[in-house]
Amino acid sequence: MRIHLTSVVVDDQRKALRFYTEKLGFRVKHNIPMGEHAWITVVSTEAPEGTELLLEPDGHPAVRPFKAALMEDGIPSASFAVDDVKAEHDRLVGKGVRFVQPPTDLGTVVTAVFDDTCGSLIQITEEKQQGGT
Amino acid sequence: MGHVDIYRAIADPTRRAILDELADRSGQSLFELRARLVMKHGIDSSRQAVSQHLDVLETAGLVRTRREGRSKLHWLVGAPLKAIGERWPVSTDEDTPHSSDEDIEK
Numbered sequence: 001m002r003i004h005l006t007s008v009v010v011d012d013q014r015k016a017l018r019f020y021t022e023k024l025g026f027r028v029k030h031n032i033p034m035g036e037h038a039w040i041t042v043v044s045t046e047a048p049e050g051t052e053l054l055l056e057p058d059g060h061p062a063v064r065p066f067k068a069a070l071m072e073d074g075i076p077s078a079s080f081a082v083d084d085v086k087a088e089h090d091r092l093v094g095k096g097v098r099f100v101q102p103p104t105d106l107g108t109v110v111t112a113v114f115d116d117t118c119g120s121l122i123q124i125t126e127e128k129q130q131g132g133t
Numbered sequence: 134m135g136h137v138d139i140y141r142a143i144a145d146p147t148r149r150a151i152l153d154e155l156a157d158r159s160g161q162s163l164f165e166l167r168a169r170l171v172m173k174h175g176i177d178s179s180r181q182a183v184s185q186h187l188d189v190l191e192t193a194g195l196v197r198t199r200r201e202g203r204s205k206l207h208w209l210v211g212a213p214l215k216a217i218g219e220r221w222p223v224s225t226d227e228d229t230p231h232s233s234d235e236d237i238e239k
Contacts, residue, residue, distance in 0.1 A: 071203040073180070074162020100204055101165050104158075106172035113165070115202065 005041065007054035008078050009063055010118035013040055016055040019117055023095050026053065044080075053078070058119065067119045074100060076113055076123035085110040085126040139213050142193035148186050150174045152195065155209035162204050163187075 010016035017040055020026045026042035029052050037059070041052035058064060070077060082088040085103045089112050093099065100121060101113035110126045142148055147170070154169045155161060161169075167183055170176040178186070187207060190196035194213045198205055 068203065072205050074164035074204050074206075076164070098202075100162065100202075102158075104165070104169070106168060108172070111168070113162075121204075 003051055005052045005054055006078065007056040008116065008118075008120050008122070009056045009058045009067065010116070010120070011058050012118060013038055013055055013057055016040075016116070016118045017042075020053070020055060023092065023097055055118075064119075071119065071121060074113065074121065077120040079123040079125050082124045082126055085112050085124055088112075088124055138189075138193035139195065139216065142190050142195055143214075145186065145189075147176055147178060147183075148190055150176055151183070151186055151190065152209060155196065155207060156211075159208045160199075160201070160206045162206055166207065 008016075017028070017031070020042050021028060025045060027045050027048060029041045029043045029048075030039055032039040037057040040055045042055065043050060043052055058067070067077070089099060089103050092114060097114050098117075099112055099114045101111070103110055103112045108128055108130075110128065111123055113121050113123045116122050143152070150170055151166060154166060154173070157169075163180065163183065166187075167178070167180065170178065170183065187196055187198075191198060195210055197208045197210050199208060200206070
């Protein structure tokens with residue numbers, strides 16, 4: 001069994017598509033119109049055959065209060081791996097991305113959290129090298 | 134909001150760790166604070182427990198919350214701690230045998 005698809009629920013699919021491609025640098029894998037909404041997935045350019053991220057519409061009435069509660073506590077909806085959190089933070093800030101948590105060294109990992117402008121927070125994580133190996 | 138609240142607030146090691154982390158960076162979400170507590174202090178308290186600790190600190194005037202965007206962030210307010218230094222001021226000619234701080238619990 002493999003994890004082939006995961007999703008982040010967005011308040012506006014077109015806005016999300018722009019953010020996740022133009023700001024984050026992901027590539028569109030599928031963009032299939034489905035009535036009012038579309039089946040939109042993006043992939044990392046570093047792993048185009050890897051896990052797809054579905055930009056999922058937030059039509060269900062339970063979604064908004066759930067997302068609002070996560071946002072209030074600062075809880076990210078997804079976490080992406082990067083080689084260098086600080087460099088990625090600087091690159092994204094340069095593109096106008098708003099970080100709610102700057103790069104923070106937590107011992108074994110460095111993390112930072114930004115606002116995806118579509119109602120969710122996203123964490124980026126760098127696993128620190130454990131000395132020796 | 135009297136001084137008693139400050140002493141009670143800082144009597145708890147988890148609340149002291151919260152103040153340590155807010156001193157490191159003010160304006161943290163509950164998520165960030167909990168991540169720091171577990172990763173840096175080994176304190177794996179529940180959301181509700183940390184939330185209650187923050188309520189105590191806020192009542193004592195040591196923490197202030199503010200909404201930024203749609204998130205609730207926590208800020209350290211150090212001013213009330215001045216009352217402690219004013220109540221027991223450090224004299225300049227202290228020569229007590231136990232003036233080092235090695236016995237003080239973190």
